[in-house]
Amino acid sequence: MKNTTPEGSVLVRLEQLCKSFDGEQILKSVDLTIRDKEFVTLLGPSGCGKTTILRCIAGFENPDSGTVFFEGKPMNAVPPHLRPVNTVFQRYALFPHLNVFDNVAFGLRIRKENERAIREKVLKMLAMVDLKGYERRPVSKLSGGQQQRVAIARALVNMPRLLLLDEPLGALDLKLRKDMQLELRNLHKQAGTAFLYVTHDQEEALTMSDRIVVMKSGTIQQVGAPQDIYNEPANAFVADFIGEANIFDATMPRDKEVVFSGAAFPCVDQKPSDLVDVVVRPEDVEIVSPFDGTVAGEVEASLFKGVHYEMTVRVGEDQWIIHSTRTCSVGEVVGLRVTPENIHVMRKMFPTPENEIEVTVGEDNQVSFDGRSFTLPAAPAGAKVTLALSPDDVELCAEDEGVFTGVLDSVVWKSNHYEMILVSQHRRWLIRSQADEQAGAVVGIRFAPEKLRVLTAGGEG
Numbered sequence: 001m002k003n004t005t006p007e008g009s010v011l012v013r014l015e016q017l018c019k020s021f022d023g024e025q026i027l028k029s030v031d032l033t034i035r036d037k038e039f040v041t042l043l044g045p046s047g048c049g050k051t052t053i054l055r056c057i058a059g060f061e062n063p064d065s066g067t068v069f070f071e072g073k074p075m076n077a078v079p080p081h082l083r084p085v086n087t088v089f090q091r092y093a094l095f096p097h098l099n100v101f102d103n104v105a106f107g108l109r110i111r112k113e114n115e116r117a118i119r120e121k122v123l124k125m126l127a128m129v130d131l132k133g134y135e136r137r138p139v140s141k142l143s144g145g146q147q148q149r150v151a152i153a154r155a156l157v158n159m160p161r162l163l164l165l166d167e168p169l170g171a172l173d174l175k176l177r178k179d180m181q182l183e184l185r186n187l188h189k190q191a192g193t194a195f196l197y198v199t200h201d202q203e204e205a206l207t208m209s210d211r212i213v214v215m216k217s218g219t220i221q222q223v224g225a226p227q228d229i230y231n232e233p234a235n236a237f238v239a240d241f242i243g244e245a246n247i248f249d250a251t252m253p254r255d256k257e258v259v260f261s262g263a264a265f266p267c268v269d270q271k272p273s274d275l276v277d278v279v280v281r282p283e284d285v286e287i288v289s290p291f292d293g294t295v296a297g298e299v300e301a302s303l304f305k306g307v308h309y310e311m312t313v314r315v316g317e318d319q320w321i322i323h324s325t326r327t328c329s330v331g332e333v334v335g336l337r338v339t340p341e342n343i344h345v346m347r348k349m350f351p352t353p354e355n356e357i358e359v360t361v362g363e364d365n366q367v368s369f370d371g372r373s374f375t376l377p378a379a380p381a382g383a384k385v386t387l388a389l390s391p392d393d394v395e396l397c398a399e400d401e402g403v404f405t406g407v408l409d410s411v412v413w414k415s416n417h418y419e420m421i422l423v424s425q426h427r428r429w430l431i432r433s434q435a436d437e438q439a440g441a442v443v444g445i446r447f448a449p450e451k452l453r454v455l456t457a458g459g460e461g
Contacts, residue, residue, distance in 0.1 A: 293335020402444015
Protein backbone atom coordinates (compact mmCIF):
# COMPACT_ATOMS: atom_id res chain seq x y z
CA MET A 1 0.00 0.00 0.00
CA LYS A 2 1.35 3.39 -0.98
CA ASN A 3 2.08 5.67 1.96
CA THR A 4 -0.03 8.82 1.53
CA THR A 5 -0.04 9.89 5.20
CA PRO A 6 2.21 12.84 6.10
CA GLU A 7 4.97 11.81 8.50
CA GLY A 8 3.96 12.50 12.08
CA SER A 9 0.21 12.44 11.42
CA VAL A 10 -2.02 10.00 13.31
CA LEU A 11 -1.95 6.54 11.74
CA VAL A 12 -3.77 4.45 14.38
CA ARG A 13 -6.13 5.62 17.10
CA LEU A 14 -7.58 3.46 19.86
CA GLU A 15 -10.70 4.89 21.46
CA GLN A 16 -12.08 3.54 24.77
CA LEU A 17 -10.86 0.00 24.02
CA CYS A 18 -12.17 -2.64 26.45
CA LYS A 19 -11.57 -6.39 26.40
CA SER A 20 -12.30 -9.20 28.85
CA PHE A 21 -11.41 -12.88 28.93
CA ASP A 22 -13.29 -15.35 31.16
CA GLY A 23 -14.84 -12.51 33.14
CA GLU A 24 -11.51 -10.75 33.79
CA GLN A 25 -11.16 -7.30 32.28
CA ILE A 26 -7.83 -7.11 30.45
CA LEU A 27 -8.20 -3.69 28.80
CA LYS A 28 -10.00 -0.86 30.58
CA SER A 29 -11.03 2.01 28.29
CA VAL A 30 -7.64 2.38 26.58
CA ASP A 31 -7.06 5.52 24.47
CA LEU A 32 -3.88 5.68 22.37
CA THR A 33 -2.57 7.19 19.14
CA ILE A 34 0.30 5.98 16.96
CA ARG A 35 1.76 8.38 14.45
CA ASP A 36 3.07 7.56 11.00
CA LYS A 37 6.66 6.24 10.95
CA GLU A 38 6.82 6.31 14.76
CA PHE A 39 8.44 3.65 16.98
CA VAL A 40 6.05 3.12 19.91
CA THR A 41 6.69 0.57 22.66
CA LEU A 42 4.04 -0.94 24.93
CA LEU A 43 5.86 -1.62 28.20
CA GLY A 44 4.57 -3.30 31.32
CA PRO A 45 4.53 -6.48 33.40
CA SER A 46 3.02 -9.74 32.18
CA GLY A 47 -0.76 -9.66 32.00
CA CYS A 48 -1.10 -5.87 31.77
CA GLY A 49 -2.79 -5.95 28.34
CA LYS A 50 0.10 -5.19 25.96
CA THR A 51 -0.37 -8.15 23.64
CA THR A 52 -4.16 -7.78 23.74
CA ILE A 53 -3.80 -4.26 22.31
CA LEU A 54 -1.55 -5.66 19.58
CA ARG A 55 -4.03 -8.39 18.73
CA CYS A 56 -6.96 -5.95 18.61
CA ILE A 57 -5.05 -3.74 16.16
CA ALA A 58 -4.10 -6.78 14.04
CA GLY A 59 -7.69 -8.06 14.06
CA PHE A 60 -6.90 -11.32 15.86
CA GLU A 61 -9.17 -10.17 18.72
CA ASN A 62 -12.29 -8.05 18.63
CA PRO A 63 -12.69 -5.54 21.47
CA ASP A 64 -15.78 -5.87 23.67
CA SER A 65 -16.30 -2.14 23.23
CA GLY A 66 -14.37 0.77 21.79
CA THR A 67 -12.93 1.24 18.33
CA VAL A 68 -9.67 0.75 16.43
CA PHE A 69 -9.28 3.50 13.82
CA PHE A 70 -6.77 3.46 10.97
CA GLU A 71 -6.32 6.87 9.35
CA GLY A 72 -9.68 7.83 10.82
CA LYS A 73 -11.54 4.77 9.48
CA PRO A 74 -13.00 2.23 11.96
CA MET A 75 -11.36 -1.19 11.57
CA ASN A 76 -13.29 -3.41 14.01
CA ALA A 77 -15.20 -5.16 11.22
CA VAL A 78 -12.19 -5.48 8.88
CA PRO A 79 -10.65 -8.99 8.85
CA PRO A 80 -6.94 -9.35 9.68
CA HIS A 81 -5.76 -10.06 6.12
CA LEU A 82 -7.28 -6.79 4.88
CA ARG A 83 -5.68 -4.58 7.52
CA PRO A 84 -2.50 -2.69 6.49
CA VAL A 85 -0.46 -4.29 9.29
CA ASN A 86 1.86 -7.26 9.70
CA THR A 87 2.93 -9.03 12.88
CA VAL A 88 6.25 -10.50 14.04
CA PHE A 89 5.76 -12.97 16.89
CA GLN A 90 8.20 -14.06 19.58
CA ARG A 91 8.48 -17.53 17.99
CA TYR A 92 8.77 -16.04 14.47
CA ALA A 93 6.35 -18.65 12.93
CA LEU A 94 8.64 -19.34 9.97
CA PHE A 95 7.80 -22.14 7.55
CA PRO A 96 10.38 -24.86 8.28
CA HIS A 97 9.97 -26.56 4.88
CA LEU A 98 10.80 -23.34 2.99
CA ASN A 99 14.18 -21.67 2.56
CA VAL A 100 14.92 -18.06 3.44
CA PHE A 101 13.87 -16.67 0.03
CA ASP A 102 10.58 -18.55 -0.06
CA ASN A 103 9.73 -17.59 3.52
CA VAL A 104 10.16 -13.91 2.72
CA ALA A 105 8.34 -14.25 -0.61
CA PHE A 106 5.35 -16.08 0.86
CA GLY A 107 3.08 -13.07 1.34
CA LEU A 108 3.91 -11.64 -2.09
CA ARG A 109 3.01 -14.92 -3.74
CA ILE A 110 -0.29 -15.03 -1.85
CA ARG A 111 -0.98 -11.63 -3.43
CA LYS A 112 -0.09 -13.18 -6.81
CA GLU A 113 2.65 -10.71 -7.72
CA ASN A 114 4.83 -11.68 -10.67
CA GLU A 115 8.04 -13.57 -9.92
CA ARG A 116 10.31 -10.87 -11.29
CA ALA A 117 8.85 -8.27 -8.90
CA ILE A 118 8.94 -10.78 -6.06
CA ARG A 119 12.62 -11.53 -6.60
CA GLU A 120 13.50 -7.84 -6.71
CA LYS A 121 11.58 -7.06 -3.52
CA VAL A 122 12.86 -10.11 -1.58
CA LEU A 123 16.51 -9.51 -2.46
CA LYS A 124 16.19 -5.85 -1.51
CA MET A 125 14.64 -6.78 1.82
CA LEU A 126 17.25 -9.46 2.58
CA ALA A 127 19.98 -6.90 1.95
CA MET A 128 18.23 -4.52 4.36
CA VAL A 129 18.24 -7.13 7.15
CA ASP A 130 21.85 -8.13 6.37
CA LEU A 131 20.99 -11.58 4.96
CA LYS A 132 22.27 -11.12 1.41
CA GLY A 133 23.52 -14.47 0.12
CA TYR A 134 21.27 -16.49 2.45
CA GLU A 135 18.44 -16.88 -0.07
CA ARG A 136 18.67 -20.69 -0.43
CA ARG A 137 19.60 -21.42 3.18
CA PRO A 138 17.07 -23.60 5.08
CA VAL A 139 15.64 -21.58 7.97
CA SER A 140 16.39 -24.50 10.30
CA LYS A 141 20.10 -23.86 9.69
CA LEU A 142 19.93 -20.24 10.84
CA SER A 143 20.79 -18.81 14.24
CA GLY A 144 18.08 -17.27 16.41
CA GLY A 145 19.06 -13.76 15.38
CA GLN A 146 19.05 -14.69 11.70
CA GLN A 147 15.62 -16.31 12.02
CA GLN A 148 14.34 -13.17 13.67
CA ARG A 149 15.61 -11.07 10.75
CA VAL A 150 13.89 -13.42 8.27
CA ALA A 151 10.62 -12.96 10.17
CA ILE A 152 11.01 -9.18 10.05
CA ALA A 153 11.91 -9.25 6.35
CA ARG A 154 8.83 -11.39 5.62
CA ALA A 155 6.66 -8.87 7.45
CA LEU A 156 8.22 -5.76 5.90
CA VAL A 157 8.37 -6.99 2.30
CA ASN A 158 4.59 -6.56 2.05
CA MET A 159 5.03 -2.84 2.78
CA PRO A 160 2.70 -2.66 5.81
CA ARG A 161 1.81 0.73 7.16
CA LEU A 162 2.32 -0.61 10.68
CA LEU A 163 4.56 -3.43 11.89
CA LEU A 164 3.47 -5.11 15.13
CA LEU A 165 6.24 -6.84 17.09
CA ASP A 166 5.22 -9.05 20.02
CA GLU A 167 8.35 -9.53 22.19
CA PRO A 168 10.38 -10.65 19.13
CA LEU A 169 13.68 -10.70 21.07
CA GLY A 170 12.40 -12.80 23.96
CA ALA A 171 13.98 -16.06 22.74
CA LEU A 172 17.47 -14.58 22.20
CA ASP A 173 20.41 -14.55 24.59
CA LEU A 174 21.42 -11.28 26.28
CA LYS A 175 24.23 -10.27 23.90
CA LEU A 176 22.18 -11.02 20.81
CA ARG A 177 19.21 -9.13 22.27
CA LYS A 178 21.34 -6.01 22.67
CA ASP A 179 22.71 -6.33 19.13
CA MET A 180 19.22 -6.82 17.71
CA GLN A 181 17.87 -3.79 19.59
CA LEU A 182 20.19 -1.56 17.57
CA GLU A 183 19.44 -3.46 14.36
CA LEU A 184 15.70 -3.06 14.85
CA ARG A 185 16.09 0.66 15.44
CA ASN A 186 18.11 0.98 12.23
CA LEU A 187 15.59 -1.14 10.31
CA HIS A 188 12.80 1.11 11.49
CA LYS A 189 14.58 4.15 10.09
CA GLN A 190 15.28 2.43 6.77
CA ALA A 191 11.82 0.94 6.29
CA GLY A 192 9.86 4.14 6.94
CA THR A 193 7.13 2.08 8.61
CA ALA A 194 5.50 2.68 11.99
CA PHE A 195 6.53 0.07 14.58
CA LEU A 196 4.44 -0.95 17.59
CA TYR A 197 6.63 -3.03 19.86
CA VAL A 198 5.61 -5.07 22.91
CA THR A 199 8.07 -5.83 25.71
CA HIS A 200 8.44 -6.07 29.48
CA ASP A 201 12.14 -5.17 29.19
CA GLN A 202 12.74 -1.57 30.28
CA GLU A 203 16.15 -1.31 28.60
CA GLU A 204 14.67 -2.35 25.24
CA ALA A 205 11.98 0.29 25.56
CA LEU A 206 14.42 3.05 26.52
CA THR A 207 16.89 2.09 23.78
CA MET A 208 14.58 1.85 20.78
CA SER A 209 11.46 3.94 21.26
CA ASP A 210 10.29 7.34 20.09
CA ARG A 211 7.51 7.02 22.68
CA ILE A 212 6.87 4.55 25.50
CA VAL A 213 3.43 3.55 26.73
CA VAL A 214 3.69 2.22 30.30
CA MET A 215 0.81 -0.09 31.22
CA LYS A 216 -0.50 -1.69 34.41
CA SER A 217 -3.59 -3.84 34.89
CA GLY A 218 -5.18 -2.94 31.57
CA THR A 219 -4.69 0.82 31.92
CA ILE A 220 -2.14 3.27 30.55
CA GLN A 221 -0.10 4.85 33.34
CA GLN A 222 2.01 7.21 31.26
CA VAL A 223 2.89 7.97 27.63
CA GLY A 224 6.02 9.90 26.72
CA ALA A 225 9.50 10.02 25.26
CA PRO A 226 12.02 7.69 26.97
CA GLN A 227 13.80 10.55 28.74
CA ASP A 228 10.50 11.93 30.05
CA ILE A 229 9.32 8.54 31.31
CA TYR A 230 12.65 8.03 33.10
CA ASN A 231 13.18 11.53 34.47
CA GLU A 232 9.57 12.52 35.17
CA PRO A 233 7.56 9.37 35.99
CA ALA A 234 3.85 9.94 36.54
CA ASN A 235 3.62 7.81 39.68
CA ALA A 236 5.51 5.39 41.91
CA PHE A 237 4.65 2.39 39.71
CA VAL A 238 6.27 3.99 36.65
CA ALA A 239 9.28 5.17 38.65
CA ASP A 240 9.79 1.68 40.09
CA PHE A 241 9.23 -0.13 36.80
CA ILE A 242 11.56 2.05 34.69
CA GLY A 243 15.12 1.65 35.91
CA GLU A 244 16.32 1.73 39.50
CA ALA A 245 14.87 4.35 41.81
CA ASN A 246 14.79 5.59 45.38
CA ILE A 247 11.11 6.18 46.15
CA PHE A 248 10.04 7.85 49.39
CA ASP A 249 6.84 8.78 51.18
CA ALA A 250 7.06 12.53 51.58
CA THR A 251 5.23 15.65 52.70
CA MET A 252 5.17 18.94 50.86
CA PRO A 253 4.64 21.88 53.22
CA ARG A 254 4.97 24.45 50.42
CA ASP A 255 5.92 24.88 46.78
CA LYS A 256 9.48 23.89 45.92
CA GLU A 257 10.16 22.15 49.24
CA VAL A 258 9.63 18.49 50.05
CA VAL A 259 10.36 16.61 53.28
CA PHE A 260 11.53 12.99 53.27
CA SER A 261 14.14 10.82 54.91
CA GLY A 262 14.09 13.15 57.89
CA ALA A 263 15.10 16.33 56.07
CA ALA A 264 13.71 19.16 53.94
CA PHE A 265 14.96 19.21 50.35
CA PRO A 266 14.55 22.08 47.88
CA CYS A 267 12.89 20.97 44.61
CA VAL A 268 11.45 22.58 41.49
CA ASP A 269 7.89 21.24 41.74
CA GLN A 270 4.71 23.03 42.73
CA LYS A 271 2.80 21.50 45.62
CA PRO A 272 0.16 19.04 44.31
CA SER A 273 -0.99 17.99 47.81
CA ASP A 274 0.31 17.65 51.36
CA LEU A 275 1.27 13.97 50.98
CA VAL A 276 3.32 13.01 47.92
CA ASP A 277 5.75 10.44 46.62
CA VAL A 278 9.31 11.39 45.68
CA VAL A 279 11.68 9.64 43.29
CA VAL A 280 15.45 10.15 43.22
CA ARG A 281 17.47 8.17 40.70
CA PRO A 282 20.60 6.47 42.16
CA GLU A 283 22.95 8.23 39.73
CA ASP A 284 21.60 11.63 40.84
CA VAL A 285 22.75 11.28 44.46
CA GLU A 286 26.06 13.02 45.22
CA ILE A 287 28.27 11.60 47.98
CA VAL A 288 29.86 14.34 50.09
CA SER A 289 31.27 14.71 53.60
CA PRO A 290 28.75 14.04 56.41
CA PHE A 291 28.76 17.76 57.26
CA ASP A 292 28.00 18.90 53.70
CA GLY A 293 25.08 16.60 52.93
CA THR A 294 21.39 17.30 53.35
CA VAL A 295 21.29 13.94 55.12
CA ALA A 296 24.00 11.60 56.38
CA GLY A 297 24.08 7.84 56.66
CA GLU A 298 26.21 4.73 56.98
CA VAL A 299 27.34 2.67 53.99
CA GLU A 300 25.90 -0.83 54.39
CA ALA A 301 27.07 -2.38 51.11
CA SER A 302 29.22 -1.51 48.09
CA LEU A 303 29.29 -3.48 44.84
CA PHE A 304 31.42 -2.78 41.74
CA LYS A 305 29.19 -2.84 38.64
CA GLY A 306 31.75 -2.10 35.91
CA VAL A 307 31.17 1.60 35.18
CA HIS A 308 30.10 2.54 38.71
CA TYR A 309 29.81 1.35 42.29
CA GLU A 310 26.36 0.54 43.63
CA MET A 311 26.14 1.43 47.31
CA THR A 312 23.44 1.04 49.92
CA VAL A 313 23.39 3.80 52.52
CA ARG A 314 21.23 3.66 55.65
CA VAL A 315 19.75 7.04 56.57
CA GLY A 316 17.69 6.57 59.74
CA GLU A 317 15.08 3.96 58.79
CA ASP A 318 15.48 4.62 55.06
CA GLN A 319 17.66 2.74 52.60
CA TRP A 320 19.21 4.78 49.77
CA ILE A 321 20.68 3.18 46.63
CA ILE A 322 23.49 5.22 45.07
CA HIS A 323 25.43 4.80 41.82
CA SER A 324 28.78 6.57 41.87
CA THR A 325 32.24 6.32 40.36
CA ARG A 326 33.51 7.02 43.87
CA THR A 327 33.78 4.03 46.18
CA CYS A 328 33.13 4.12 49.93
CA SER A 329 33.92 1.53 52.57
CA VAL A 330 31.23 -0.42 54.36
CA GLY A 331 30.66 1.28 57.73
CA GLU A 332 31.79 4.69 56.46
CA VAL A 333 29.50 7.61 57.30
CA VAL A 334 28.82 9.82 54.29
CA GLY A 335 26.69 12.81 53.41
CA LEU A 336 24.13 12.69 50.58
CA ARG A 337 23.13 15.65 48.46
CA VAL A 338 20.61 15.93 45.61
CA THR A 339 20.14 19.02 43.46
CA PRO A 340 16.57 20.37 43.24
CA GLU A 341 16.29 19.42 39.54
CA ASN A 342 16.94 15.76 40.38
CA ILE A 343 14.11 15.45 42.92
CA HIS A 344 10.84 14.54 41.22
CA VAL A 345 7.56 14.90 43.10
CA MET A 346 4.62 12.65 42.17
CA ARG A 347 1.00 12.35 43.22
CA LYS A 348 0.28 9.28 45.31
CA MET A 349 -1.33 6.31 43.59
CA PHE A 350 -3.86 5.72 46.40
CA PRO A 351 -6.39 8.54 46.91
CA THR A 352 -6.23 8.61 50.74
CA PRO A 353 -3.43 7.97 53.30
CA GLU A 354 -5.57 5.28 54.97
CA ASN A 355 -8.21 2.78 53.93
CA GLU A 356 -11.57 4.51 54.27
CA ILE A 357 -14.88 2.61 54.43
CA GLU A 358 -18.34 4.15 54.61
CA VAL A 359 -20.81 2.17 56.76
CA THR A 360 -23.98 2.51 58.82
CA VAL A 361 -23.72 1.46 62.48
CA GLY A 362 -26.22 -1.19 63.60
CA GLU A 363 -27.22 -2.40 67.05
CA ASP A 364 -24.47 -3.26 69.54
CA ASN A 365 -21.89 -1.27 67.53
CA GLN A 366 -22.10 -3.73 64.63
CA VAL A 367 -21.06 -2.63 61.13
CA SER A 368 -21.03 -4.62 57.91
CA PHE A 369 -19.16 -4.12 54.65
CA ASP A 370 -18.10 -6.35 51.77
CA GLY A 371 -20.06 -9.27 53.22
CA ARG A 372 -18.38 -9.26 56.64
CA SER A 373 -19.50 -7.92 60.05
CA PHE A 374 -17.34 -6.22 62.68
CA THR A 375 -17.87 -4.74 66.13
CA LEU A 376 -16.67 -1.20 66.76
CA PRO A 377 -15.49 -0.04 70.23
CA ALA A 378 -18.25 2.61 70.35
CA ALA A 379 -20.54 4.31 67.85
CA PRO A 380 -24.14 5.54 67.91
CA ALA A 381 -26.62 3.12 66.37
CA GLY A 382 -27.98 4.26 63.04
CA ALA A 383 -25.14 6.71 62.40
CA LYS A 384 -23.47 6.85 59.02
CA VAL A 385 -19.74 6.84 59.63
CA THR A 386 -16.47 6.62 57.73
CA LEU A 387 -14.09 4.04 59.14
CA ALA A 388 -10.33 4.34 58.79
CA LEU A 389 -7.84 1.48 58.77
CA SER A 390 -4.12 2.22 58.66
CA PRO A 391 -2.19 0.43 55.88
CA ASP A 392 0.24 -0.64 58.63
CA ASP A 393 -2.58 -2.62 60.29
CA VAL A 394 -3.45 -4.68 57.20
CA GLU A 395 -1.64 -8.02 57.28
CA LEU A 396 -0.94 -10.19 54.24
CA CYS A 397 -1.75 -13.88 54.60
CA ALA A 398 -2.58 -16.97 52.55
CA GLU A 399 -5.64 -16.66 50.34
CA ASP A 400 -7.69 -19.12 52.43
CA GLU A 401 -6.74 -17.41 55.72
CA GLY A 402 -7.84 -13.89 54.86
CA VAL A 403 -10.86 -11.88 55.90
CA PHE A 404 -10.81 -10.65 52.30
CA THR A 405 -8.90 -11.90 49.26
CA GLY A 406 -7.72 -10.15 46.14
CA VAL A 407 -4.97 -9.57 43.61
CA LEU A 408 -1.92 -7.41 44.31
CA ASP A 409 -2.28 -4.73 41.66
CA SER A 410 0.89 -2.85 42.60
CA VAL A 411 3.98 -3.56 44.73
CA VAL A 412 6.53 -0.75 45.15
CA TRP A 413 9.56 -0.62 47.47
CA LYS A 414 9.46 2.70 49.38
CA SER A 415 12.92 2.93 51.05
CA ASN A 416 11.96 0.87 54.14
CA HIS A 417 8.75 -0.98 53.27
CA TYR A 418 6.66 -2.28 50.41
CA GLU A 419 3.63 -0.24 49.48
CA MET A 420 0.98 -2.52 47.99
CA ILE A 421 -2.43 -1.95 46.45
CA LEU A 422 -4.69 -4.98 46.62
CA VAL A 423 -7.87 -5.18 44.52
CA SER A 424 -10.58 -7.26 46.20
CA GLN A 425 -14.08 -7.92 44.95
CA HIS A 426 -15.48 -4.66 46.32
CA ARG A 427 -12.62 -2.19 46.86
CA ARG A 428 -8.92 -1.34 46.69
CA TRP A 429 -6.81 -1.73 49.84
CA LEU A 430 -3.62 0.12 50.73
CA ILE A 431 -1.05 -2.04 52.54
CA ARG A 432 2.38 -1.31 54.03
CA SER A 433 4.38 -4.46 54.61
CA GLN A 434 7.84 -6.01 54.82
CA ALA A 435 6.59 -9.09 52.95
CA ASP A 436 8.22 -9.52 49.55
CA GLU A 437 5.25 -10.40 47.34
CA GLN A 438 4.95 -10.05 43.58
CA ALA A 439 2.38 -7.95 41.76
CA GLY A 440 -0.32 -10.22 40.38
CA ALA A 441 -0.24 -12.60 43.34
CA VAL A 442 -3.57 -13.69 44.82
CA VAL A 443 -3.39 -13.23 48.59
CA GLY A 444 -5.54 -12.78 51.65
CA ILE A 445 -5.61 -9.83 54.04
CA ARG A 446 -6.70 -9.65 57.66
CA PHE A 447 -6.78 -7.08 60.45
CA ALA A 448 -7.82 -6.80 64.06
CA PRO A 449 -11.35 -5.32 64.26
CA GLU A 450 -10.25 -2.99 67.05
CA LYS A 451 -7.94 -1.30 64.52
CA LEU A 452 -11.00 0.08 62.73
CA ARG A 453 -11.41 3.71 63.78
CA VAL A 454 -14.31 6.07 63.26
CA LEU A 455 -12.83 8.81 61.11
CA THR A 456 -15.97 10.90 60.54
CA ALA A 457 -19.54 10.60 61.72
CA GLY A 458 -22.58 11.75 59.78
CA GLY A 459 -26.26 11.91 60.67
CA GLU A 460 -28.74 9.20 61.43
CA GLY A 461 -29.19 6.46 58.86
